[in-house]
Amino acid sequence: MKSLNLYTQRDIRFEETDAPVLEHPDEIVIKVKAVGICGSDISRYKKLGPYEEGMTFGHEFAGEVLEIGSEVSHVKAGDRVAGCPAFHCGECIPCQKGEISRCERLTVIGAKRPGAYAEYVKLPADHVLLLPARVDYMTGAMVEPSSVVAHGFYRTSIRPGAEVAIMGCGSIGLLAVQWARIFGAKRVYAIDIDDSKLKVAKEVGADVVINAKESPAHEQLDDWTNGHGVDLAVESAGSPITSEQVLALPRKGGEVIYMGIPYADIQIDRFYFEKIVRNELRILGSWNAISPPFPGEEWYASLHYMNLGQINVRPMISHELSLEKGPEVFENLIHQRGDYVKVIFNPEKKRE
Incomplete structure (x- = not known):
């Protein structure tokens, strides 16, 4: 599949990588339809940060369920979903106290696990939420920052x-x-x-x-x-x-x-x-977007108010671009070239 992978400081590459496959019965493979650039992505890009060399980047996304594991029951192939990218350990003292946003080993996809600047991404079932009828993919990609x-x-x-x-x-x-x-x-x-x-x-x-x-x-x-x-x-x-x-x-x-x-x-x-x-x-x-029961009321409230139209992200989205434009866009962002507000990548979009 096509993806954007970060190797080192200011070295993000548009290239072919292996598509994710189901390895556990509670996993879901999702076809990414929209994925946003987060401020933390820009910081990691220009200043380094917690990621593995060559890791597929990106964590704010929505897409279509492609394949589900045998234990997944709340979604099916073809469903429209958003994904919570955050992982907590469940073992540290904050996690044991139910303060999961303060997890000592908190991480997100795009750092230690493959992210969503790609045609496909994989997540455990409890990280995946159905999009309501009036929430499109572009809006769904903003559920994480809204949360x-x-x-x-x-x-x-x-x-x-x-x-x-x-x-x-x-x-x-x-x-x-x-x-x-x-x-x-x-x-x-x-x-x-x-x-x-x-x-x-x-x-x-x-x-x-x-x-x-x-x-x-x-x-x-x-x-x-x-x-x-x-x-x-x-x-x-x-x-x-x-x-x-x-x-x-x-x-x-x-x-x-x-x-x-x-x-x-x-x-x-x-x-x-x-x-x-x-x-x-x-x-x-305030740190991250998760609370018990995971992923937290923040996520369901965001979906609810997006469905009502009380959270309107459309005016915020200044650019919808192909993944191939990624290296160019990240350079423009760190040099403040161009009138960017929120950038959304569409992996199905061809380079202009």
């Missing part, structure tokens, strides 16, 4: 009527805008430095968009909130700069949830650090 965002929101104490600020309008931030609405936010502020991303944020439900290039984000937010700030601030840019700036957005006693990963050291100016202490902020981290 990542939902996992974070479940960790907060947000209540209906809250005001929420989203800092960073990449795919995670744009999903966070929509999850804030689902959790009952009365007003959602979207913050970025890219007007094209802010335009999409408005399209998916942001009430107010703030370009932080014009003046500090917290100053603009103060104008909208009469100087009080928001109940919840979401850091979704994964930038060292926004990781400190987000601390100035919540009200006294408010919350910050970190969903982005900066992959760099963070220096926090006194002005921002003192917000934690003087405003008695509650600071939360």
Whole structure:
């Protein structure tokens, strides 16, 4: 089969590899119909990370069931499905406590197991979820990042009527805008430095968009909130700069949830650090998208709200490309060439 395989730093190759075959009775082979580029994929591509040389990359996907093992009963060949790419060990202390997103040996396909930048992928049955009738493959490929965002929101104490600020309008931030609405936010502020991303944020439900290039984000937010700030601030840019700036957005006693990963050291100016202490902020981290019973309520909630149309990923998808374009696209992304928001590969699509 055709696949994208990562060998070393900035060395991803479009090539032939062996297609997966059933080896255990609880396995499912899936024909990949859509698979997205995650920010973690970009980081691994340019900075190295936990993967084996030559590993088939990618983990955000949806597809059609091709073949099932003898013990699989909840799906059949031809069914449309999404896949949870995360594996937990079930043996470490966090796993034994039911805190499976904190597993000490947590991994995803595309690192130690073959991933979904390919024509076919294999997963255990309990990782595979049926797509509802109104969820297409492109949307299904976004169930995993949507579940990542939902996992974070479940960790907060947000209540209906809250005001929420989203800092960073990449795919995670744009999903966070929509999850804030689902959790009952009365007003959602979207913050970025890219007007094209802010335009999409408005399209998916942001009430107010703030370009932080014009003046500090917290100053603009103060104008909208009469100087009080928001109940919840979401850091979704994964930038060292926004990781400190987000601390100035919540009200006294408010919350910050970190969903982005900066992959760099963070220096926090006194002005921002003192917000934690003087405003008695509650600071939360969020990691991955799984919870018990596996894969977790995040996944079923994502599918439910996608089916209702309350999570709309279509405006976020800027490119649908063939796998063959992979090496070129990854280089463009790390050099910030092109107007990319969310890139989806379609393994059935031929190179333009």
